[in-house]
Amino acid sequence: MTEAASRQVVSRHTTLRLLAVLTVVLAPHVSHVPLWATALVVAVGLWRAGAAARGWQLPGLAVRGGLAAAATGGVYLSFGTLNGQTPGVTLLALMGALKLTEMRGHRDHMVMIMLAYFLLVTHFLFNQEVPMIAFLLLCAVLITAMLTEINHPQGPLPARQTLRSAGVMVAQAIPLMIVLFILFPRIPGPLWGLPSDSGANAVTGLSDSMSPGDITNLSQSDAVAFRARFDGPLPPPNQRYWRGPVLWDFDGRTWTRGEAANYLPPARLTDIGDPVDYEVILEVSRKPWLLALDVPTQAPANGVFSAGLSARARRPIYERKLYRSTAYTQYTLDAELSQFTRNVATRLPSNRNPDSITLARQWRDSAGSDTAFIDRVLQYFRAQPFVYTLQPPALGRHTVDDFLFNTRRGFCGHYSSAFVTLMRAAGLPARVVTGYQGGESNGDYFTVRQSDAHAWAEVWLNGRGWVRVDPTAAVSPERVELGLGAALPAGEPVPGLARRTGAMLENLQLRWELVNAAWNRWVLAYGPEMQREILSRFGLGDWRSMIFALVAAVTVLLGVVGVWALWQTRPARNNDQALRLWNQVSNKLRKHGLERAADEGPRDYTDRVVAQRPDLTEPMQRILRAYLQARYFGTAQDLAPLRDAVADLKT
Amino acid sequence: MLRWLLHPLNTANRKIESWVLRRVKRQPGPVAVSRRRLYILPTRQGIVFAVMLLAMLLGAMNYSNSMAFALTFLLGGLGLVCMHHTHGNLVNLEVAAGRAQPVFAGETALFDVHLHNPSKRPRFALAGSFERGVALPGYADAPALDTGRLQLPVKAQRRGWVRAPRFAVSTEFPLGLFHAWTWLELDMQTIAYPKPEGTHLPPPPADGDGSTASTARAGDEEFAGVREYAHGDPPSAVHWKAAARTGELVVKQFSAAQRDDLTFDFDALTGLALEARLSQLCLWVLDAHTSGANYGLRLPGQTLPTQSGEAHRDACLQALALYQPQNDSAHD
Numbered sequence A: 001m002t003e004a005a006s007r008q009v010v011s012r013h014t015t016l017r018l019l020a021v022l023t024v025v026l027a028p029h030v031s032h033v034p035l036w037a038t039a040l041v042v043a044v045g046l047w048r049a050g051a052a053a054r055g056w057q058l059p060g061l062a063v064r065g066g067l068a069a070a071a072t073g074g075v076y077l078s079f080g081t082l083n084g085q086t087p088g089v090t091l092l093a094l095m096g097a098l099k100l101t102e103m104r105g106h107r108d109h110m111v112m113i114m115l116a117y118f119l120l121v122t123h124f125l126f127n128q129e130v131p132m133i134a135f136l137l138l139c140a141v142l143i144t145a146m147l148t149e150i151n152h153p154q155g156p157l158p159a160r161q162t163l164r165s166a167g168v169m170v171a172q173a174i175p176l177m178i179v180l181f182i183l184f185p186r187i188p189g190p191l192w193g194l195p196s197d198s199g200a201n202a203v204t205g206l207s208d209s210m211s212p213g214d215i216t217n218l219s220q221s222d223a224v225a226f227r228a229r230f231d232g233p234l235p236p237p238n239q240r241y242w243r244g245p246v247l248w249d250f251d252g253r254t255w256t257r258g259e260a261a262n263y264l265p266p267a268r269l270t271d272i273g274d275p276v277d278y279e280v281i282l283e284v285s286r287k288p289w290l291l292a293l294d295v296p297t298q299a300p301a302n303g304v305f306s307a308g309l310s311a312r313a314r315r316p317i318y319e320r321k322l323y324r325s326t327a328y329t330q331y332t333l334d335a336e337l338s339q340f341t342r343n344v345a346t347r348l349p350s351n352r353n354p355d356s357i358t359l360a361r362q363w364r365d366s367a368g369s370d371t372a373f374i375d376r377v378l379q380y381f382r383a384q385p386f387v388y389t390l391q392p393p394a395l396g397r398h399t400v401d402d403f404l405f406n407t408r409r410g411f412c413g414h415y416s417s418a419f420v421t422l423m424r425a426a427g428l429p430a431r432v433v434t435g436y437q438g439g440e441s442n443g444d445y446f447t448v449r450q451s452d453a454h455a456w457a458e459v460w461l462n463g464r465g466w467v468r469v470d471p472t473a474a475v476s477p478e479r480v481e482l483g484l485g486a487a488l489p490a491g492e493p494v495p496g497l498a499r500r501t502g503a504m505l506e507n508l509q510l511r512w513e514l515v516n517a518a519w520n521r522w523v524l525a526y527g528p529e530m531q532r533e534i535l536s537r538f539g540l541g542d543w544r545s546m547i548f549a550l551v552a553a554v555t556v557l558l559g560v561v562g563v564w565a566l567w568q569t570r571p572a573r574n575n576d577q578a579l580r581l582w583n584q585v586s587n588k589l590r591k592h593g594l595e596r597a598a599d600e601g602p603r604d605y606t607d608r609v610v611a612q613r614p615d616l617t618e619p620m621q622r623i624l625r626a627y628l629q630a631r632y633f634g635t636a637q638d639l640a641p642l643r644d645a646v647a648d649l650k651t
Numbered sequence B: 001m002l003r004w005l006l007h008p009l010n011t012a013n014r015k016i017e018s019w020v021l022r023r024v025k026r027q028p029g030p031v032a033v034s035r036r037r038l039y040i041l042p043t044r045q046g047i048v049f050a051v052m053l054l055a056m057l058l059g060a061m062n063y064s065n066s067m068a069f070a071l072t073f074l075l076g077g078l079g080l081v082c083m084h085h086t087h088g089n090l091v092n093l094e095v096a097a098g099r100a101q102p103v104f105a106g107e108t109a110l111f112d113v114h115l116h117n118p119s120k121r122p123r124f125a126l127a128g129s130f131e132r133g134v135a136l137p138g139y140a141d142a143p144a145l146d147t148g149r150l151q152l153p154v155k156a157q158r159r160g161w162v163r164a165p166r167f168a169v170s171t172e173f174p175l176g177l178f179h180a181w182t183w184l185e186l187d188m189q190t191i192a193y194p195k196p197e198g199t200h201l202p203p204p205p206a207d208g209d210g211s212t213a214s215t216a217r218a219g220d221e222e223f224a225g226v227r228e229y230a231h232g233d234p235p236s237a238v239h240w241k242a243a244a245r246t247g248e249l250v251v252k253q254f255s256a257a258q259r260d261d262l263t264f265d266f267d268a269l270t271g272l273a274l275e276a277r278l279s280q281l282c283l284w285v286l287d288a289h290t291s292g293a294n295y296g297l298r299l300p301g302q303t304l305p306t307q308s309g310e311a312h313r314d315a316c317l318q319a320l321a322l323y324q325p326q327n328d329s330a331h332d
Helices: A003-007 A012-031 A035-054 A061-079 A085-102 A106-125 A131-150 A159-183 A214-219 A259-263 A339-344 A354-367 A370-383 A399-407 A412-425 A471-475 A477-481 A503-524 A528-536 A543-568 A577-592 A602-612 A614-633 A636-648 B002-006 B008-022 B044-063 B066-090 B210-215 B240-246 B255-259 B274-291 B310-322
Strands: A224-230 A241-247 A275-282 A304-306 A310-312 A321-328 A430-437 A440-442 A445-449 A453-461 A465-469 B039-042 B094-097 B108-116 B123-131 B140-142 B147-155 B160-163 B167-171 B178-186 B189-193 B223-228 B250-254 B262-265 B295-299 B302-307
Touching (some): A012 A085, A012 A131, A035 A085, A061 A085, A085 A106, A106 A131, A106 B044, A131 A159, A131 B066, A159 A528, A159 B066, A224 A503, A241 A310, A241 A453, A259 A339, A275 A503, A354 A370, A354 A399, A370 A412, A370 A453, A399 A412, A412 A471, A503 B066, A577 A602, A577 A614, A577 A636, A614 A636, B044 B066, B066 B123, B066 B167, B066 B178, B108 B140, B108 B189, B123 B147, B160 B310, B262 B274, B274 B295, B274 B310, B295 B310
Antiparallel strands (some): A224 A275, A224 A445, A241 A430, A275 A321, A304 A310, A440 A445, A453 A465, B039 B178, B094 B108, B123 B140, B123 B167, B160 B189, B167 B178
16 A cells, blocks of 8 residues: 555544454453453453544553553463463463554555454464354455555445455455465474473363372363274274273372383283274374273384383374274283283382282182282172262272272272282282273264363283273273263263263264364364375375466466456447447447547547548448437337448448 | 766666656657556566566475475566566556646646557556556546546746646556556646746735725625626526526626726836746735636736636636736836
């Protein structure tokens, strides 16, 4: 825009409309930024609207500077940092609002509109669900309409006009967006690192430690942990164990991987059965675990195994991740156990849980075999009044003793912890495995939620390797067969989707889940790997051919838009038949240098032609009479004489 | 060479511009803006927009955020689509020369330029300019199948013909991201009369009877009858009452006007330079016209007989504006 235009005054209606558009654009951030920031933005916006409507004076530099400093200080006080996703967005929204206090001319409005486009992108750091695409398009049309309005210096166009024009442009941009989305070569992120609160609304995934009480937090959330799709049939419910961190070390309260786990030899699988192939879309967990169906032979997605066949990515998961994996439900894991591993897997904290240890040794002695001992323990869980609950009472210093003999109320963490303690006390190598168990199937997809988090045990048996034992199943088989909602007593709060009842609502919810799953699978997880995988099917695997295809596709699409624009601006067909015939006369005489001038009337032109070409006097006079008759006195039926006269003109 | 290194874009721009300008021919018009004569480049705001998109793209890559990619690509597509819309706002427009009122030297002539939109799609925010990117104040819209009007202000430096220079019709509508323009030179001219300067009437004596002219002031003449209306008579001179009575247009005649026929003689103004003489004569013509006097103008080689009325005044002023001194009688 030119200098003159940049100084140009903007109508107050335009300012008010821009404020309305900014309100729509900023609205979803209300749930992310602190209350005081929302209040400040709203106050400044309202004040600016008042200033536009009433012509109030805008504040001076000192006031604006003071407000900016106060806003920055406020963000720092609220978050303890200016760095990070939420503080950054808060600061951006506040600065945008403060920019309103100095928004006068065309250029300031232009800056606000650019800022509005930029603010739009910040929403997707918090939410990328399906409805956001509608919000994106709505805001894009609104902001673009504002931009159109600003660029009509004679004053605001009717909103209908600008909205329509913006709608057409955004609609034409959508095919380009799709082509760019698919073909623009993606590179693996991040480029410069992510703030610690990236994906701020994501639920944190499985922790790598477990002290009874922790998993409660997970179970309360029905956020999706991951979705899976099996190439073949779904494995039966009692085999739907998704392996996460394996915990070896117990200090009496908390299970952790432990230092020793770093030195354990890698796991060895033998006697494997049929493979189960599947793919997983892992949600943001901010943890490195790559959940895999028990048991994987290879860590998926270029991950690595840590001790106990627990797959982990090289860095925490801050973006949805799609990977393929293969599981074997029949296997022998570690047919041989090294002495070192055996030591690590039988270690117990000293001076803790003396009663449990004593009991375990008694049972082992009386049972006669390892398997009989395990059955004895599970029998104990079954026979005694153990209750599966997400609201267990607090446990004392001897957590396992307290749980086994006093409270007898707990969830998977309590049962697995107690079970492994009993195993180790009897000298059996055992470990806690955490992960997810269960999930629900809808259509192609199998959805596993945070409420499906689970912990179970593995016991090493001579000749059979590590064997999975789920003590929770002994207490509450429904937990394993039917899921958390079924396992809990009716009075307990569980996440809405964990308790699977209400056919109608559930059906709708599952359908919506299906849409979400497809969205996640095809759109949100579309990254460098998936792009290469999909495009290589069309021979566009490398970035060179991607760019070539991209340029070709964009050129074609833009060409279509260009042809459309030319078609729109083509001169309308001349409906004045008499005039068209009259113009033919001039065309016929052009080669004789007797073209009609633009401002020449019919009589003047005829006179000029006749003066130059006396031989044309008779036909020209005839044409003139017919033309004047048809043009000024006649109707469409009177065109015949003119048409004949023009046709008869022989130059 | 150094300029190329320091300002490669500006220099390239200037080179292209001079090449483009060489191709502009003066035409009578109307000129349809064809695709071949239409140029389009991003504006500064377009570049800011592109830089913002680049920042968004880097952010999307960093966060591997699919929706951020989608928005970035949507806006990128929007920018590209906007280019066609800006182009379409100008292409096929018909630019025709309009009228320009005569001015006095030193004043600014306003050339009307008609922008006819032959299509059914309205066009908005069309600007005129003499220098690319520096839009003249006053934008025009051209509704569907209708005509908008721009005015080109051209300062008349001296008397004589004023030709409209080469100008651009440009637009940045709808999004201000692209600047589309076309260069035109339409055969438009108007006349600049000499700047009226010098002493007001009475003029110096010509034919010896000029001294009486000092008493000839509008308002104190005697009414001396009516004559038939002639084209060019000012409406104020029409005897409306008589016209209402008789149905014929008659013009009031005043004795003073009859008595004090004036003749302004170029050669009588000795001691003044050529332009100063013309300016003086111009002022007297205007004064005489205002007072309603009959007057004549005598220039070397050209005499306008004594008469009154607007047409006469304009003829006198035009003669003054276009007066070319003959070599042998050059006085200055």
